[in-house]
Amino acid sequence: xxxxxxxxxxxxxxxxxxxxxxxxxxxxxxxxxxxxxxxxxxxxxxxxxxxxxxxxxxxxxxxxxxxxxxxxxxxxxxxxxxxxxxxxxxxxxxxxxxxxxxxxxxxxxxxxxxxxxxxxxxxxxxxxxxxxxxxxxxxxxxxxxxxxxxxxxxxxxxxxxxxxxxxxxxxxxxxxxxxxxxxxxxxxxxxxxx
Amino acid sequence: xxxxxxxxxxxxxxxxxxxxxxxxxxxxxxxxxxxxxxxxxxxxxxxxxxxxxxxxxxxxxxxxxxxxxxxxxxxxxxxxxxxxxxxxxxxxxxxxxxxxxxxxxxxxxxxxxxxxxxxxxxxxxxxxxxxxxxxxxxxxxxxx
Numbered sequence: 001x002x003x004x005x006x007x008x009x010x011x012x013x014x015x016x017x018x019x020x021x022x023x024x025x026x027x028x029x030x031x032x033x034x035x036x037x038x039x040x041x042x043x044x045x046x047x048x049x050x051x052x053x054x055x056x057x058x059x060x061x062x063x064x065x066x067x068x069x070x071x072x073x074x075x076x077x078x079x080x081x082x083x084x085x086x087x088x089x090x091x092x093x094x095x096x097x098x099x100x101x102x103x104x105x106x107x108x109x110x111x112x113x114x115x116x117x118x119x120x121x122x123x124x125x126x127x128x129x130x131x132x133x134x135x136x137x138x139x140x141x142x143x144x145x146x147x148x149x150x151x152x153x154x155x156x157x158x159x160x161x162x163x164x165x166x167x168x169x170x171x172x173x174x175x176x177x178x179x180x181x182x183x184x185x186x187x188x189x190x191x192x193x194x
Numbered sequence: 195x196x197x198x199x200x201x202x203x204x205x206x207x208x209x210x211x212x213x214x215x216x217x218x219x220x221x222x223x224x225x226x227x228x229x230x231x232x233x234x235x236x237x238x239x240x241x242x243x244x245x246x247x248x249x250x251x252x253x254x255x256x257x258x259x260x261x262x263x264x265x266x267x268x269x270x271x272x273x274x275x276x277x278x279x280x281x282x283x284x285x286x287x288x289x290x291x292x293x294x295x296x297x298x299x300x301x302x303x304x305x306x307x308x309x310x311x312x313x314x315x316x317x318x319x320x321x322x323x324x325x326x327x328x329x330x331x332x333x334x335x336x337x338x
Contacts, residue, residue, distance in 0.1 A: 033304040035286050035337060048304035056321045065266040100300075101324050 040163045040189040042085045050150075050167045051093035053185045055101065058094075058171060061181035063144060064103050072098075072171070073107045073142035081152035081165070091146070094169070107142040144180060145172050159193040228262035228271070229329045250335035253285045254278075255310055257332065269322040273332055277310035284309050284337040289320055292329040299326045307337060 036043045063070055074095055077087035088111075098104045108116045116139070123133040148169035155162045164186070171181040221227075225235035228245065235241050242257050259274040277283045286305040293299040300323045310316050322330070 033288075033302055035305045035307045045304065045307065049306055052304060056323065059268065059323075060265050060321060065268075067267075097323065 037189075040161055040191040041083055042081070042165065046165065046187055047090060047093060049187065050090060050185045051097055054094050054167070054169045054183060055097035057183040058098065058169070058181055059101055059103055061171065063171065063173070063180040064098075067103070069103070069105050070144055071105050071107050071140060071142045072144045072146055074109045075145050075147040077147065077169075078149040080149055082154060083152070085150060087150065090150070090167075091148075094146075107140060141174075143174060145174055146170070147172070161191045163189045224262075226261050228260060229269070231329065245330065245332055247290075247331050247333050248335065249333050251338070253283065253334055253336035253338075255283050255285050255334065255336075258315070260332075265321060267325040269327050269330065270319070271321075271330060271332075272317060272319045275308070275310060275316045275318055277312065277314055277316075280312050282309060282312055286335055286337050287318065288333050290331040290333055291322060291324075291327045292331075293326050294328040296329070299324060299328070305335070 032044070033048065034045075036045045058064055074091045077091050079085045079087050095106055099106060120134055120136055122128075124136065146169065148167065150165060150167045152166070153164045165188075167185045167187075169183060170179055172178070173180050223229060223231060225241050226238065228241060230241070230244065233244055235244060238259060241260055245260060246257060255275050255277050257273040258276045259272075261272045263270050271289070275285075275287075284307065286307050288303040288305050290302070291298065291300040308316065308318070318332075
């Protein structure tokens with residue numbers, strides 16, 4: 001009797017395996033601004049939340065709100081978390097939001113300086129019409145520099161993982177070394193299994 | 195003589211009341227500091243109805259109070275969200291920004307997740323991303 005049952009189970013298992021093997025992947029476009037909770041690692045929602053929060057807060061500081069289009073340069077955001085985070089993507093998003101707001105101008109930063117001076121040198125190489133070529137010594141220095149850091153605290157027990165992120169951004173006055181503005185954004189995510 | 199004094203006092207009080215300005219909606223086109231255009235807004239409930247939009251799964255979490263002010267030339271908004279249920283609620287929200295012509299003044303914002311404890315309030319505040327913003331909507335959806 002039992003022997004008669006085994007082939008049935010085997011048949012069902014084989015059918016499931018075949019069906020899984022034949023299943024096709026379905027790809028669809030999604031909402032790039034939706035809340036993403038696939039894992040509790042740093043994700044697109046965290047990046048968007050931080051960029052928006054920081055840019056909106058910075059716009060209210062007197063250095064920016066005064067309306068005389070201050071020039072800012074972006075320095076490094078240090079990743080002090082235990083995971084890989086593209087901090088350049090974070091500062092790029094903050095910069096885009098601020099630039100679109102129309103209250104700040106950005107000077108070329110350290111990472112783009114080589115390309116900038118390289119292009120000036122190329123135009124000064126003698127191959128280009130002198131009257132249309134940019135001259136050396138015309139670049140504008142920034143009045144403020146933006147830097148920050150992101151830290152995390154991760155705690156895990158058997159079925160629960162808790163991640164806490166803290167992003168801190170600062171705006172420093174280059175001339176006098178004063179801290180003009182600083183703000184933080186905190187994010188907590190908890191994953192429970194089961 | 196005494197009656198004459200009383201009549202004069204009543205007249206003065208009436209005149210004073212007549213000249214007093216009505217508090218709350220002094221600025222035309224604004225209610226509680228928030229831009230309302232030519233809409234008729236008589237109460238906080240009306241303002242919440244006019245400014246809050248539900249998208250996706252509806253949530254029972256709603257603002258009980260909304261106030262706006264200006265910080266520099268930017269519109270600043272405070273919205274007090276209330277969860278009057280006996281369970282923790284998870285929602286997401288975003289603001290939608292319009293210019294004077296009713297066109298979008300800014301790209302669609304990211305949905306921001308929020309957790310509200312049972313029987314609790316949470317103040318959500320934001321600043322318009324640009325001074326082109328003349329009006330806004332608060333969009334809410336459930337994340338349950």
